[in-house]
Amino acid sequence: MNRDPSGQRSETVRRGNLSAIARQLHDRGPLSRSELVARTGLTRSAIRELVGDLVGGQLVDEVAPAPIGVPGRPSALVRPDPHAVTVLALEIAIDSLAAALVGLGGDVIDEIRVERHPAHTTPGQIVADLVELTHSLPGFEEHRDALLGIGVAIAGVVRRPDGFVRIAPNLNWREVALGEQLAAALDLGVPLDVANEADLGALAELRRGAARGADIVVYVFGEVGVGGGIIIGGELLSGAAGYAGEIGHMPLNPAGRACRCGSIGCWETEIGEGTLLRLAGRPENGGRAEVDAVIAEASSGAPLAMAAMAHVGRWLGIGAATLINTLNPRVIVLGGLFERAYPFISGPLLRELEARSLEAPRRLVRVVAGTLGDDAPLLGAAELAFEPFLADPAAWLGPRELAAAGA
Numbered sequence: 001m002n003r004d005p006s007g008q009r010s011e012t013v014r015r016g017n018l019s020a021i022a023r024q025l026h027d028r029g030p031l032s033r034s035e036l037v038a039r040t041g042l043t044r045s046a047i048r049e050l051v052g053d054l055v056g057g058q059l060v061d062e063v064a065p066a067p068i069g070v071p072g073r074p075s076a077l078v079r080p081d082p083h084a085v086t087v088l089a090l091e092i093a094i095d096s097l098a099a100a101l102v103g104l105g106g107d108v109i110d111e112i113r114v115e116r117h118p119a120h121t122t123p124g125q126i127v128a129d130l131v132e133l134t135h136s137l138p139g140f141e142e143h144r145d146a147l148l149g150i151g152v153a154i155a156g157v158v159r160r161p162d163g164f165v166r167i168a169p170n171l172n173w174r175e176v177a178l179g180e181q182l183a184a185a186l187d188l189g190v191p192l193d194v195a196n197e198a199d200l201g202a203l204a205e206l207r208r209g210a211a212r213g214a215d216i217v218v219y220v221f222g223e224v225g226v227g228g229g230i231i232i233g234g235e236l237l238s239g240a241a242g243y244a245g246e247i248g249h250m251p252l253n254p255a256g257r258a259c260r261c262g263s264i265g266c267w268e269t270e271i272g273e274g275t276l277l278r279l280a281g282r283p284e285n286g287g288r289a290e291v292d293a294v295i296a297e298a299s300s301g302a303p304l305a306m307a308a309m310a311h312v313g314r315w316l317g318i319g320a321a322t323l324i325n326t327l328n329p330r331v332i333v334l335g336g337l338f339e340r341a342y343p344f345i346s347g348p349l350l351r352e353l354e355a356r357s358l359e360a361p362r363r364l365v366r367v368v369a370g371t372l373g374d375d376a377p378l379l380g381a382a383e384l385a386f387e388p389f390l391a392d393p394a395a396w397l398g399p400r401e402l403a404a405a406g407a
Contacts, residue, residue, distance in 0.1 A: 014050070015394040017042055021050055022393040025060060025080045026105055026386065027207050032075035051078050057397040059084045059104065082107035085396065086146045087385035088188070090130050091197065091378040092154040094170045094224040095287050097126070098375075099133040101143055102382035106208055110137045111378070123176045127185050134186060148389050148396070149190050151381035152182065153197040155225055160242030163194030169260035170225045193384050197221065198335075199236055199245050200380025201370070202229025205333045207383055209371040214330040218323050219370075220247065220316070221377070222337040223288075225260075226268035230327065248272070252319055270315035273337055279308035291337060298344045306344065313345030317352025320367065324353065328361040335370040342369040 020040045024031060031039070036047050054060040062076045082103025091098040093116070100111040112133055120129055134140060156168025163179020183192040202211075202219030211217040217231035226248030230237040237244045248268035249261050256265025257275075269275060273291055274284035280294040281304050297305035320332055334342060346367075353362060370376055389396060 015392055017046060018050055018053065018393050018397070019391055021047070021054065022059075022080075023390050025078060026390060029105055030063070030077040030079040032077055034075055036078065053397060054078075054393070057393075059393065059397070080105035082109065083143065083146060085148050085389060086143045087148060087382050088134060088140075088150045089378050089382035089385065090134070090150065090152045090182075091381060092126060092130070092152070092171070093197065093374075093377070094155055097129055097133055098378050099130065099137055100375075100378055100382065101137050101139055102379070102386075103143075104386075106379070106382070108379075109143065110139045111375075112136055113375075113378075121172065123173060123178060123181060127178075127181050130182065131185050144188075147188060147190055149385035150183075150186065150188065150192040151200070151383070151385035152178070152192065152194040153200045153377035153381040154178065154194060155197050155223075155227065157243055157246060158194050158196050160193075160195060160238055163192065165194070166243070167261065191385075191388065193387075195242070195381070195384055196227060196229070196245060197377035197380075198227025199229040199238070200378075200384060201227075201335050201372075201376035202231055202245075202333070202380070203236060203383050204372055204376045204380035205335065205370055206231050206234070208379060209376065210333045210368045211331045216327065216329045217331045217333060218247075218320075218327060218329045219333045219335060220320070220338060221335040222248075222268075222271060222273065224273050226272050228323075247319070247323065250319060250322065252315070252322075267315070267319045271312045271319070271338075276308050276312050276337070276341075279311055280305050291340070295341055295344070298341075309341060309344035310348050312341070313348030314352055316345060317349040318356060320349065321353050321356035324357045324361050324365055329365055332365060332367045333370050334367070335372070335376050336374065339370040339373065 021036060024039050033047050037044055060078050060080050063079050064076055082105050084104055086101055086103050089100045089102055095116055096113055097116050098113040101109040103109050120126055155170055157166045165173055165176040165178045167174050179192055179194045198219060198221040201221045202217060205211045205219055206217055215234055219229040221227045228245045228247030230245050249266045251263055251265050252267050253265035253270060257269040258264055259266035259269050277286050277290050278284045282290045294305050298309050372379060
């Protein structure tokens, strides 16, 4: 049977336009139809029709805005319904595990973060812990039917197509089929995607944090290890198989310390949590509580803590200068440990950038602390899970419209 090619093209255009509207509402929250016209470039009649489709599919609703005290009738706002479709976000950090239920528009419906059990180190044990954490979310059962995907952030090198973890040095994992194991254990019948935690932190800061609106972004995330996420043209740079962004393992100091990855003098051996704690006279494996104690000491001007911060800031600047000269980013966002310590590391960091960066790209870049805190990778995991829906919301509209009509 021959199909009408013009009809196929028309449907393709419609799906693309629905995607553009869904992305705007998901990223920015409630918008008027006029704002959607301005942001998407679509006509008013097209916006009216497409918003009607989304309303009919119960993905959005239109509500009157709060009065603003000026004459005239304010435009209704198109608002994404956070309970219409949801995703499950999971994070495997070095010292904690987290789960969150996130609705359309980025609303966090429920979230739980717990310290990782020190005896639970194998993939099987951590997968079991994540399953238990998922079912502990207060709203999980209520929103289970609305679940459309699962995103997982892990501190490791991940093969994106199947969620295979090649190496997670700070977890002592090698060659772990995490995506396959976790999907089977959760058994929720929805797609599951795994990515590096710093990549996902970059995605979250781009869409909801300090890098919003930027096109080329480098995100540097520090805790026990150091990871990075690189955004080019608004998209994550993943490399040939998803391994791009491992900037913590740039070999910067030939005379440096051994890294857990097996190399010598990696960037994270100079700026990671262990180095900060050691230089501040504290146990290298002291974790977040010890880091917070060093930050508190630096706040009071304690010389040892200030010297440790200066070391981390200096080497952070050395590595960041390399990234500026190589990638010419608009924004470098510092997350995790570096976000919390920013007031104490920014001085030496910026001095190194001035001394080592090429003048032209240095003038174009902003170096800022992140705004999403430790939850940036978890929120990025939610964005990862939402991506198939945002790319083609029409695939969800048909069944929802039929269900609504039959209700």
